[in-house]
Amino acid sequence: MHPSLLFFLLTLILPLSASSPPLHHSHFTKHRRKSTAPPQEYVAVTRPLPTDSLTPSCTLLILSHSFGNTTDLPPTNTTYSPPPDCTWSRAVLHLSAAANGSQHDRIAAVWLSEAELLRTSTPAPYSDGVFWNVRKDVTRYSSLLRQSNLFLSVMLQNAVTDVYTGFYAVNLTVLYYSIACNGNTMNAGGLPISQFPPNQKPTTENFQNGPAPPKPKNPLKLDENPADQIIPISATGEEGFWFKIESELDAVHQGIQIPLNTYRAVMEVYVSFHGNDEFWYNNPPDTYFESNGLPKTGSNGAYREVLVKLDGDIIGSVIPFPVIFAGGINPLFWEPVVSIGAFNLPSYEFDLTPFLGFLLDGEVHYFGFGVADAIPFWLLNANLHLWLDDGAGKVQAGAIKFDSPSSCLERESRFRQLDGEFEIQAERENEFSGWVYSSAGNFTTSVFTKLKFENKVKLNKNGTEKEVEQEVKVKKRVEIKNYNGDVVSTLRVERKYPLKIRSSSLPGATRNSFLVTTKLEQAVKEVEEDGNYKSSLVNSLKSSGWLFAQGGDVLSGAATTSQKYQVQGSVCYTRRILAGNGVIQTDTEGFLCQTAAS
Ligand SMILES: *[C@@H]1O[C@H](CO)[C@@H](O)[C@H](O)[C@H]1NC(C)=O
Ligand SMILES: *[C@@H]1O[C@H](CO)[C@@H](O)[C@H](O)[C@H]1NC(C)=O
Ligand SMILES: *[C@@H]1O[C@H](CO)[C@@H](O)[C@H](O)[C@H]1NC(C)=O
Ligand SMILES: *[C@@H]1O[C@H](CO)[C@@H](O)[C@H](O)[C@H]1NC(C)=O
Ligand SMILES: *[C@@H]1O[C@H](CO)[C@@H](O)[C@H](O)[C@H]1NC(C)=O
Numbered sequence: 001m002h003p004s005l006l007f008f009l010l011t012l013i014l015p016l017s018a019s020s021p022p023l024h025h026s027h028f029t030k031h032r033r034k035s036t037a038p039p040q041e042y043v044a045v046t047r048p049l050p051t052d053s054l055t056p057s058c059t060l061l062i063l064s065h066s067f068g069n070t071t072d073l074p075p076t077n078t079t080y081s082p083p084p085d086c087t088w089s090r091a092v093l094h095l096s097a098a099a100n101g102s103q104h105d106r107i108a109a110v111w112l113s114e115a116e117l118l119r120t121s122t123p124a125p126y127s128d129g130v131f132w133n134v135r136k137d138v139t140r141y142s143s144l145l146r147q148s149n150l151f152l153s154v155m156l157q158n159a160v161t162d163v164y165t166g167f168y169a170v171n172l173t174v175l176y177y178s179i180a181c182n183g184n185t186m187n188a189g190g191l192p193i194s195q196f197p198p199n200q201k202p203t204t205e206n207f208q209n210g211p212a213p214p215k216p217k218n219p220l221k222l223d224e225n226p227a228d229q230i231i232p233i234s235a236t237g238e239e240g241f242w243f244k245i246e247s248e249l250d251a252v253h254q255g256i257q258i259p260l261n262t263y264r265a266v267m268e269v270y271v272s273f274h275g276n277d278e279f280w281y282n283n284p285p286d287t288y289f290e291s292n293g294l295p296k297t298g299s300n301g302a303y304r305e306v307l308v309k310l311d312g313d314i315i316g317s318v319i320p321f322p323v324i325f326a327g328g329i330n331p332l333f334w335e336p337v338v339s340i341g342a343f344n345l346p347s348y349e350f351d352l353t354p355f356l357g358f359l360l361d362g363e364v365h366y367f368g369f370g371v372a373d374a375i376p377f378w379l380l381n382a383n384l385h386l387w388l389d390d391g392a393g394k395v396q397a398g399a400i401k402f403d404s405p406s407s408c409l410e411r412e413s414r415f416r417q418l419d420g421e422f423e424i425q426a427e428r429e430n431e432f433s434g435w436v437y438s439s440a441g442n443f444t445t446s447v448f449t450k451l452k453f454e455n456k457v458k459l460n461k462n463g464t465e466k467e468v469e470q471e472v473k474v475k476k477r478v479e480i481k482n483y484n485g486d487v488v489s490t491l492r493v494e495r496k497y498p499l500k501i502r503s504s505s506l507p508g509a510t511r512n513s514f515l516v517t518t519k520l521e522q523a524v525k526e527v528e529e530d531g532n533y534k535s536s537l538v539n540s541l542k543s544s545g546w547l548f549a550q551g552g553d554v555l556s557g558a559a560t561t562s563q564k565y566q567v568q569g570s571v572c573y574t575r576r577i578l579a580g581n582g583v584i585q586t587d588t589e590g591f592l593c594q595t596a597a598s
């Protein structure tokens with residue numbers, strides 16, 4: 001064991017992370033706290049689904065299972081068929097779960113016919129247990145949800161020991177909604193009017209002329225225009241349908257021959273990071289560990305990029321949103337409000353329509369991905385969404401513009417013994433366009449993406465203080481033009497996700513004990529424009545607190561987390577929540593739009 005208190009290894013078997021020193025790899029366990037309180041509900045702050053206030057036309061319980069010792073076991077399978085005689089146009093997956101003992105945070109996923117519907121993680125419960133609910137609109141998977149006798153698989157990698165006794169009981173239900181398109185049930189942004197609390201009914205000021213007409217569907221949005229076919233790009237399933245990637249050499253791919261009447265294609269990637277890469281954004285480079293004689297847990301620098309490849313060429317990439325699981329950084333931050341995305345990890349979309357000129361040659365093509373600079377381990381898989389032309393046996397397509405992606409990556413390291421500064425900047429830009437001639441006509445799709453990444457890790461006071469500052473900016477534009485050059489559909493998205501973590505560690509009086517004080521700020525800022533409509537989302541979270549730990553066990557501590565979630569657009573929604581020391585202190589929501597001036 002290294003003499004520095006910073007680098008005491010945690011004596012845990014961690015599913016989401018591995019053993020690690022507190023600042024470089026902050027994953028703790030809280031099982032020491034004892035109480036006789038009833039199980040508590042954990043929550044993720046997000047916007048209500050447009051369907052939340054409607055009565056589903058049908059409800060189907062698809063799985064009820066308790067996950068005990070499941071590590072290294074195959075996923076739990078069941079057979080899925082949609083309810084007979086049910087008319088529906090939207091579907092929501094509802095996961096209701098409970099733990100009956102203390103347990104680590106665990107990663108889980110739901111696949112239907114090997115295509116992923118949900119990537120999620122659990123809280124890190126105390127012995128009293130917890131329960132929680134996740135609802136996700138899964139309308140984009142309609143083509144699968146309408147088929148019978150598919151197999152549905154759920155993986156939740158849990159391990160039960162004398163100390164971590166918690167089983168995770170999970171019920172999965174699909175709610176099917178029939179939504180009229182005449183504007184009676186829905187207003188402009190999709191939130192039903194009936195959802196507004198009586199005292200906050202939208203005024204004509206908020207919705208210029210009373211309830212607005214239904215917003216036209218954007219064919220470029222998967223949720224508004226579900227694909228006709230979904231082909232999974234997934235592993236064999238013995239340990240779940242995700243590919244496990246342990247280094248950047250672990251590139252995985254799958255050969256697929258796409259139907260010749262495909263006129264639009266989008267790849268949707270699901271990804272999560274674990275083990276030594278759970279906190280990749282706070283990893284110093286290897287040279288720092290080597291020259292200080294430290295074990296390389298949580299190393300290889302703080303840059304990771306998921307690369308999407310077609311026939312071996314990089315055609316897109318994403319720097320994933322840094323989801324912090326419920327045992328991460330300071331687990332007291334995440335009770336009972338979990339961090340952004342922890343219950344519903346984001347997936348990432350890549351429009352492959354400009355490549356149909358290559359893909360429609362009747363040959364097998366290789367769709368794959370890798371993770372630049374990865375260390376163990378990443379769980380990745382993808383769904384290929386395809387739209388098929390009923391009116392044509394064959395669709396013609398051709399390439400117009402393939403700017404070979406430009407990218408740059410700069411790293412700067414300065415350190416002396418345990419103190420130093422590590423900076424990384426990366427940029428990638430690409431633009432692709434191609435035409436597709438189907439029975440609807442000859443349309444050109446252009447896709448432009450720009451990605452910017454900045455990360456700085458600083459260590460001070462002989463390595464006992466650490467500051468991490470990261471910013472990811474993504475600009476994306478998809479545009480469809482008809483043969484006359486008129487834009488018929490467009491979608492522009494600008495997304496930023498800043499992250500700031502500042503922590504300091506002091507040795508405790510006893511061996512292996514330390515006091516860690518941490519401040520964290522994280523946000524998602526997004527602006528989306530689809531021709532006529534503009535909407536913005538600001539979801540920002542601030543946590544601060546301390547913990548006193550012995551090894552990896554939290555003995556005491558205190559924390560507060562505040563979060564503000566605000567959507568502004570054709571519909572407005574704001575929720576503010578403040579949690580302190582394990583309980584929600586204030587929680588308010590509102591449905592008013594801010595005026596342009598405010
Ligand atoms: C810095 O930390 C190292 C490792 O814990 C220790 O050996 C060294 O004495 C410390 N230096 C100072 C100046 O405190
Ligand atoms: C699952 O459903 C069963 C049967 O309705 C119910 O008894 C149980 O409490 C549910 N469990 C969870 C975690 O929702
Ligand atoms: C937790 O649930 C599992 C599965 O239902 C059960 O076997 C176990 O005894 C329960 N543990 C406790 C402490 O209730
Ligand atoms: C889970 O597996 C571990 C290791 O194989 C074993 O010690 C433990 O008893 C098992 N727990 C249950 C509840 O089966
Ligand atoms: C579930 O299905 C997958 C894929 O067919 C298989 O690998 C796995 O063994 C099955 N799980 C169980 C528990 O049989």
Ligand SMILES: *[C@@H]1O[C@H](CO)[C@@H](O)[C@H](O)[C@H]1NC(C)=O
Nearest residue numbers: 396435436437442443444483
């Ligand atoms: C479709 O349009 C593109 C350019 O707009 C053109 O190059 C191509 O030949 C057209 N395809 C067909 C089949 O007309």
